[in-house]
Amino acid sequence: MQRTGIPSLLLVLGLSTRAGAQNINWQVFRDGPASTISVNAGLDYGVAFGVAYGRRVSTRLPIVVAADYSFPAGDKLVDDLKVRSGLQMEVMRAGRFSATVKANGVFRRFENSRALLQNFGSEFAGIAGYYTRRWFVAGEVTFDKAVITHVKHLKAATDLNPGLVTGWYIPTGGNLLTGVQTGVTLGRTDFTFKVGQVVSQDFRAKPLIPFYTQLSYGIRF
């Protein structure tokens, strides 16, 4: 099977992915360069790769506007993908302890020979941890909600079941992610890593890959 060279290249570079894209060291991102861009790879419902951009909004309270794009590995680069956009805000600081919240809008796409799925969802996260100017460690809780999904049944499905209904389905799912993230800052460069588990919104069922990881390399400018 022919595979794209891009995922391999990212792996060779040692870069690695998961939810929320930007893992921010709030001790160093409060001042200095206002933008950050990163590449990442890891496990996000499959082996996935991504790029993310964030910009600190000029304000007394640190707020970052961010967007990211990710895609799973495979020989078709644009059939499956995820785009997120939203805000991350520091809501509490006590010395080196910091707590932030994130809210993202999410668009996802999936396609195989049976179906084309296009989903609009939302993602909320709370992150709290200990931050220095050189490193940080934090815990995170994320609720990833697949709010509304357009299901287009394709030929492989309709040939056998012509009565299937193409349309919008609501609601379609949600998963809760809990984990930890850590990072090291070297000048304007950030290496971050996160890992955690995934459970369905009923707190019982688990996805086929019940955990996530992300290794990220970012530059502030």
Place this chain on the structure above:
Amino acid sequence: MKLPLHLFTAIAATAIGLSACDYGGYEPNDPARLVPRTVDEDASLPSINVNGTKLHAETFGDPQNPILIVLHGGPGADYRYLLNCKEFAPQGYFVVFYDQRGSGLSQRHPKSLYTLKTHEDDLGAVIRYYRRSPAQKVFLLGHSWGGMLATAYVNSNPTVINGLIIGEPGGFVWKDVKDYIKRSRDFSKVSESLNDVTYVDQFFTGRKDQHQILDYKFMLLTEADGASDSPVGNEASLPYWRAGAVVLYALLDLGDELKPDWTTNLAQFRTRVLFVYSQNNRAYGEAHARKVSGAFPNVQLERINDVGHGMLSFPRGFANFFPLALTYLNGLR
């Protein structure tokens, strides 16, 4: 200062609102939109009531002829992909197809009602339903999990069945089954096939009683078995009406818990068994076929060339299989 805060509040409120509102779209667990209706939801489908359940079932041929019951794989697949076996009807056999309990278009039940024992009991009930007299011979043709079910039934009832055709059962002891499952799912971690299977988990989640959602997700996953990099070597995806997700999870869980051994009484089944395996299924192979088929005291082991695990579904495979099977059956009728 105020603008970003207001912006954040607006985005958060919009996102929360998206999560909470009812948009009037389709409820994914409603019948007949993501997956077709089952026999208890659609009276026009052919069905039989046996052993406390309603099974999707069809027959071909003269009911007085020797019975050939076709058992599909999975667990959780359906008999649509085995319909080539209708060809045995004009050759003098009464061919019976049914979707097993919780599979295909048969009735859905709570997970607790899917056991290895209920599947054996259902098969016994299907035989009794169609058999006109004790003199009418009964043959079983089981593919994959269907071959395991057929063997489990023979192991429990060594004198009921007059002949047995089995195609690539995972195994008759649980370790063999698990080993085969592992090999058959050995995709590259960065392959399109594997990620198509796992990526869907962020679009749909369902509770264990939401059969429509779970079955639909399962249907999306079945495409992987037709991928070019699948170890099972199929030339395309097998045609299914509807998968049964809950019965699959139930029987796999029970297998892990009970570690069944369906070979304990097979020595009593002296009838020759036709055991077939495919040339292109890299996860199976001759060594595994010899190991598994060795549980029978009298076995005819045959390789079906130019096909993968779905050897009965595609014209080339069925053309290679059919003469072998017909010769075997005619020798026992």
